[in-house]
Amino acid sequence: xAKLARLHLSDDEIQQFAxxxxxxxxxxxxxxxxxxxxxxxxSQVTGLKNVMRPDKVKDYGVSPEELLKNAPATExxxxxxxxxxx
Amino acid sequence: MSQxxxxxxxxxxxxxxxxxxxxxxxxxxxxxxxxxxxxAVLAPIHERSRERAKAIDARVxxxxxxxxxxxxxxxxxxxxxxxxxxxxxxxxxxxGFEAPYQATAIxxxxxxxxICVGKANLDxxxxxxxxxxxxxxITKNPHDTERVPGGSxxxxxAAVVLDMAxxxxxxxxGGSIRQPASFSGAVGFKPTYGLVxxxxxxxxxxxxxxxxxxxxTVEDAALVLDVMSGRDDLDSxxxxxxxxxxxxxxxxxxxxxxxxxxxxxxEGLDAGVKKQIEAAVEVLKKxxxxxxxxxxxxxxxxxxxxxxxxxxxxxxNLSRYDGQRYGFSHPKASNLDESYNWSxxxxxxxxxxxxxxxxxYVLSSGYYDAYYKKAQQLRxxxxxxxxxxxxxxxxxxxxxxxxxxxxxxxxxxxxxxxxLQDIYSVPVNLVGTPAISIPAGKVNGLPVGLHLxxxxxxxxxxxxxxxxxxxxxx
Numbered sequence: 166x167a168k169l170a171r172l173h174l175s176d177d178e179i180q181q182f183a184x185x186x187x188x189x190x191x192x193x194x195x196x197x198x199x200x201x202x203x204x205x206x207x208s209q210v211t212g213l214k215n216v217m218r219p220d221k222v223k224d225y226g227v228s229p230e231e232l233l234k235n236a237p238a239t240e241x242x243x244x245x246x247x248x249x250x251x
Numbered sequence: 252m253s254q255x256x257x258x259x260x261x262x263x264x265x266x267x268x269x270x271x272x273x274x275x276x277x278x279x280x281x282x283x284x285x286x287x288x289x290x291a292v293l294a295p296i297h298e299r300s301r302e303r304a305k306a307i308d309a310r311v312x313x314x315x316x317x318x319x320x321x322x323x324x325x326x327x328x329x330x331x332x333x334x335x336x337x338x339x340x341x342x343x344x345x346x347g348f349e350a351p352y353q354a355t356a357i358x359x360x361x362x363x364x365x366i367c368v369g370k371a372n373l374d375x376x377x378x379x380x381x382x383x384x385x386x387x388x389i390t391k392n393p394h395d396t397e398r399v400p401g402g403s404x405x406x407x408x409a410a411v412v413l414d415m416a417x418x419x420x421x422x423x424x425g426g427s428i429r430q431p432a433s434f435s436g437a438v439g440f441k442p443t444y445g446l447v448x449x450x451x452x453x454x455x456x457x458x459x460x461x462x463x464x465x466x467x468t469v470e471d472a473a474l475v476l477d478v479m480s481g482r483d484d485l486d487s488x489x490x491x492x493x494x495x496x497x498x499x500x501x502x503x504x505x506x507x508x509x510x511x512x513x514x515x516x517x518e519g520l521d522a523g524v525k526k527q528i529e530a531a532v533e534v535l536k537k538x539x540x541x542x543x544x545x546x547x548x549x550x551x552x553x554x555x556x557x558x559x560x561x562x563x564x565x566x567x568n569l570s571r572y573d574g575q576r577y578g579f580s581h582p583k584a585s586n587l588d589e590s591y592n593w594s595x596x597x598x599x600x601x602x603x604x605x606x607x608x609x610x611x612y613v614l615s616s617g618y619y620d621a622y623y624k625k626a627q628q629l630r631x632x633x634x635x636x637x638x639x640x641x642x643x644x645x646x647x648x649x650x651x652x653x654x655x656x657x658x659x660x661x662x663x664x665x666x667x668x669x670x671l672q673d674i675y676s677v678p679v680n681l682v683g684t685p686a687i688s689i690p691a692g693k694v695n696g697l698p699v700g701l702h703l704x705x706x707x708x709x710x711x712x713x714x715x716x717x718x719x720x721x722x723x724x725x
Contacts, residue, residue, distance in 0.1 A: 170608055186612075195555050196629055207627050211683070237574065237575070238580075
């Protein structure tokens, strides 16, 4: 699971989380006992559908430099990442 | 006795020139400094708040209108993007992050003259109910420094009770405004889902996250809500606000039907808390409310439902912290995979990791139907039960939390025990209805919150009821 979530765990963490997460999953498993086949799943509660707005550029007064200032590494106005292909 | 007049009165006095915004900001900064050992505030905002105060005073001197919150200092939970300080969500992975824009809620408050004077502590990414999951410090309860203030908006609640500012902002995903309000003795209001824009608020579980105020009185909370609420182009999940002002609290309590949730008054509820809630209910009856018992049979399952849906959404929302675009990036990583893995492993605290893994598990293809879909179906059942209850009564009531504030460290070793504290607060998040915690006396010197709930979009009526209840309890 940690691998899927891109988390690198220490042996101690694996030990600790294994117990805790089993207990939590054990608790939430009580839903398995309930018959819910007559109920549609709910993913949101506003009842809103397809909220549209005009596809227009709006100026929020933030420069690309300001948006990039939190990036760990940049080059020529782009975010620089590690090599992806070997 | 608070050093702050009612928020509306502060603004009137500032506008009249009887009170200066500068004086108010200095008072807030001084109080934050004098009480800094409570760890309610992560970062006071000195420079920007003084500049804003000066500008407001200059406008008043010129006879200009400066707004409904002129000169009113406030503190924002540190998961709101603000200028003038870092925004960290109390997490190591966002340490040093400087927001390029502000949350809409902050912008709307500032447009009416309010001044953000500090950022409050929280459980990192709002995961928790005690501030013990903050990656930086643990906030102390204003009534007993050995106890937690509640959470995740624990810093905001403590700051208000410690009189650092007249109000604070919080976010409520599973009780994170109401439970610390209950533990610390503040008023904490969770609006209808979608009523206040979440643009610029660090996302936790997007289908239940809401923004709301913590204040000393219902009247103050209502004014803050009135300024913040309404549609925003930057949040497509927003709903229309009420045409009537949320500050109209004139509704009578007489004849209002209030249902006491039976599933929240039984096993698991501390005897002292139960007594306080029953006493508050008696006061409601004396005030003329028509009080009756109500049952929502699926409520005992709401917590299990929440602890599937919430981590699922958390795991998705926290995937953006990948060490590439902003936030902590591991300096020793030599390729992209290492950069992802190591940045996240060092940057996230234990609770974030726990929720990411549970969320990843319940969303994974083999388990999706058994966990996530099932939880979504239970959510529908809960919504139907609330709808049925609200056909019988106008409001629901009960306790906010099963106990008063517990000792720091008491539940820290057992995450499931910690989750069980949310049992009364999470149902309304799943259903999207508004709810409020108002102080209803103390047990052994520790505050107890009365939980009042209303149907979706009945925020104004709920605030009116809470206002009357507050008067009756005084």
